[in-house]
Amino acid sequence: MNVDPDLSPLREAVASAGADGYLIDDDATDSDQRYVSGFTAPDPYQTLVTDDGVHLLVSGLEYGRATAESGADTVTRRAAYDYQQLVAEHGPHDGKIRMLEAFLEDQGVETVAVPRNFPTGTADGLRDRGVDVTVESEGVVEEIRATKTDWEVDQIHQTQRANEAAMARAEELIATADIAEDGTLVHDGEPLTSEFVAEEIEVTLLRHGCSLDETIVACGADAADPHDRGSGPLEADELIVIDIFPKDKETGYFGDMTRTFARGDPSDEARRRYDVTREAFEAALEAIEPGATGADVHGAACDVIEEAGYETLRSDPSTETGFIHSTGHGVGLDIHEQPSVSPSGGDLEPGHVVTIEPGIYDPDVGGVRIEDLVVVTEDGYENLTDYRVGLEPVAESD
Amino acid sequence: MNVDPDLSPLREAVASAGADGYLIDDDATDSDQRYVSGFTAPDPYQTLVTDDGVHLLVSGLEYGRATAESGADTVTRRAAYDYQQLVAEHGPHDGKIRMLEAFLEDQGVETVAVPRNFPTGTADGLRDRGVDVTVESEGVVEEIRATKTDWEVDQIHQTQRANEAAMARAEELIATADIAEDGTLVHDGEPLTSEFVAEEIEVTLLRHGCSLDETIVACGADAADPHDRGSGPLEADELIVIDIFPKDKETGYFGDMTRTFARGDPSDEARRRYDVTREAFEAALEAIEPGATGADVHGAACDVIEEAGYETLRSDPSTETGFIHSTGHGVGLDIHEQPSVSPSGGDLEPGHVVTIEPGIYDPDVGGVRIEDLVVVTEDGYENLTDYRVGLEPVAESD
Numbered sequence A, B: 001m002n003v004d005p006d007l008s009p010l011r012e013a014v015a016s017a018g019a020d021g022y023l024i025d026d027d028a029t030d031s032d033q034r035y036v037s038g039f040t041a042p043d044p045y046q047t048l049v050t051d052d053g054v055h056l057l058v059s060g061l062e063y064g065r066a067t068a069e070s071g072a073d074t075v076t077r078r079a080a081y082d083y084q085q086l087v088a089e090h091g092p093h094d095g096k097i098r099m100l101e102a103f104l105e106d107q108g109v110e111t112v113a114v115p116r117n118f119p120t121g122t123a124d125g126l127r128d129r130g131v132d133v134t135v136e137s138e139g140v141v142e143e144i145r146a147t148k149t150d151w152e153v154d155q156i157h158q159t160q161r162a163n164e165a166a167m168a169r170a171e172e173l174i175a176t177a178d179i180a181e182d183g184t185l186v187h188d189g190e191p192l193t194s195e196f197v198a199e200e201i202e203v204t205l206l207r208h209g210c211s212l213d214e215t216i217v218a219c220g221a222d223a224a225d226p227h228d229r230g231s232g233p234l235e236a237d238e239l240i241v242i243d244i245f246p247k248d249k250e251t252g253y254f255g256d257m258t259r260t261f262a263r264g265d266p267s268d269e270a271r272r273r274y275d276v277t278r279e280a281f282e283a284a285l286e287a288i289e290p291g292a293t294g295a296d297v298h299g300a301a302c303d304v305i306e307e308a309g310y311e312t313l314r315s316d317p318s319t320e321t322g323f324i325h326s327t328g329h330g331v332g333l334d335i336h337e338q339p340s341v342s343p344s345g346g347d348l349e350p351g352h353v354v355t356i357e358p359g360i361y362d363p364d365v366g367g368v369r370i371e372d373l374v375v376v377t378e379d380g381y382e383n384l385t386d387y388r389v390g391l392e393p394v395a396e397s398d
Helices: A008-016 A031-037 A060-069 A083-106 A120-128 A140-146 A150-176 A194-207 A220-224 A268-286 A294-307 B008-016 B031-037 B060-069 B083-106 B120-128 B140-146 B150-176 B194-207 B220-224 B268-286 B294-307
Strands: A021-026 A045-049 A054-058 A074-077 A111-115 A132-136 A185-187 A215-219 A240-244 A257-261 A328-330 A337-341 A353-356 A359-362 A366-369 A372-377 A380-383 B021-026 B045-050 B053-058 B074-077 B111-115 B132-136 B185-187 B215-219 B240-244 B257-261 B328-330 B337-341 B353-356 B359-362 B366-369 B372-377 B380-383
Touching (some): A021 A031, A031 A140, A045 A083, A120 A132, A132 B120, A140 A337, A150 A185, A194 B194, A268 A353, A294 A337, B031 B140, B045 B083, B140 B337, B150 B194, B194 B215, B220 B359, B268 B353, B268 B372
Antiparallel strands (some): A021 A045, A215 A240, B328 B353
């Protein structure tokens, strides 16, 4: 299971910084290291990229798996540098520095470039021992990661399949709920809450090999804050925003999708905002092609929303209602990564995987957001999302 | 929801390093920052500890929540330092450095201590702008975190409650499985697999507000490698190790528990190893008291296991069978934290929360591990785990 990335832009950046190698010292939370090494482990490990190849330094516990599964050209055990003895003699911090010094020396590396988030303790420790450490501050690995290989697109597509199953479960719960006299949605005799729908989404994802930390199931005024996760009973006649961004537990690749539903009789204004958002969503999709910029695509969504009379951050940078975020972001091993579909978004290129997710928000009316995940192709885009767009929820079995 | 920590040892360490403040620049994955600030956010934010208090720097999106929920004395929006304008003028990296420079200046801080894992890009950027940055390399925040407040012990206890429910579900599946002619455990007509039991554990945890990335349900030779998650059908007559370490999604505190079960007729040697492990487990618990060291407690477990004729890393540092890990570790906002119950473990103190988890491993026999989570008290320990120890699985409804 391996992305087999083209690291030549990284090697060029390292060479032009006058360094012999690029060193990462992090753990499973660092997607750059996972990407570069084709390996992940719960405890910290190190990856060194040189002209010779990709070199991993791991604990004995991880050695077998790293050798079998990683994309590295060489895998070395810490014990090769007497790590335990160094720690016993010099303490855990100094012991680690001395081990890394020996590892770099072994690979013929005297000057290293490191990512911005490289630990200062390690950088200063290596410097104290005569290793030259420079920060690569342009984020070249993030930039390489922005363009997905076919294998990566397949992984993202697969996570999005799980996402569709979870969305179908949420839509079904809303579609089949009863409506109480006070307008509350009711499921199996109990109020249908944001929390319950989120839990059902998460269980569905688990059954599909995915996990997630947060889900948004936000109704009414809650949904007017794009970061509000939502809470309490869901209501008829109100807009309900459901935003799901799961991660496949094996591959680490994310999916991302948002739908907005309403039961009962939403207001004309709510319906109008839904239609305008949908039109902006379609206009943004239409604008995607190689050569177009993320800014162009964002502009296409803003055009529709402003035309309909709502504010955007383009028409009023300080607005707190209307379209108050950017149109999209890259998705991969991180849920937010390059490229950006925003005013600062650069050229879109084949293999870029981005969300398209315009929305319109106002505490008085609620929130609307519609989001698909697409991959840019040679002549436009391919939609990685196969899920109906519609305000009225439908149960699959209907 | 707040730990309200005593940061005086941190302030002393900062002062003795000649610094005016302690700066953290990280995101939700950094438990130290969550602990110090009483706040967590998906995107990066900054925490500064001075003699005046704890100061948070957050995005506008997080400002309301940080003000309402965090334990910080002051909360400042990035916009207070014209962050967007700085980014537009100087790019994202330099813009952020200039914002931090202004934030530090505002708090009267000219020299900062930072944690070992502070980003080198930020450290070097601040240094380039005349701020003195020193690494605090002793891990003083980790050390403060080792001693839990009553509130923290309650949170860990609560996660352990969810863990007990998940373990009960797993035990029930194993207890009620049929045994096929070839020895495979069978549930609802299908082979009962590691993967299915792990999924049921995870769904149970989700229903209790917890999540986890990995669960171990390992049978036979799989379980002889303490890091193997297990796969495939579970077998009668074999040892099955189940290790669950969930995290409460709201509070962030972990629980941790392991049980070993066997259906059918496990070998005499397997039964003997279970009994020895249980005796080592009880001896280690018995050894816990303030004044004892983690090394003492580990030694108590090793004594029992060696006495019974099995190797430990103490009797043979290179052994690959027997008791091949340490007796325990601290648990809190991280699943592995201070203090250590190992040969290098220092004094145990009231408020330390540690696992006690001896085990005996051999590919030819399988693995056994028994693990509870306890808090050290003034006169011994309180067990935070309420779950029967026994090799033969019992369904709750039996």
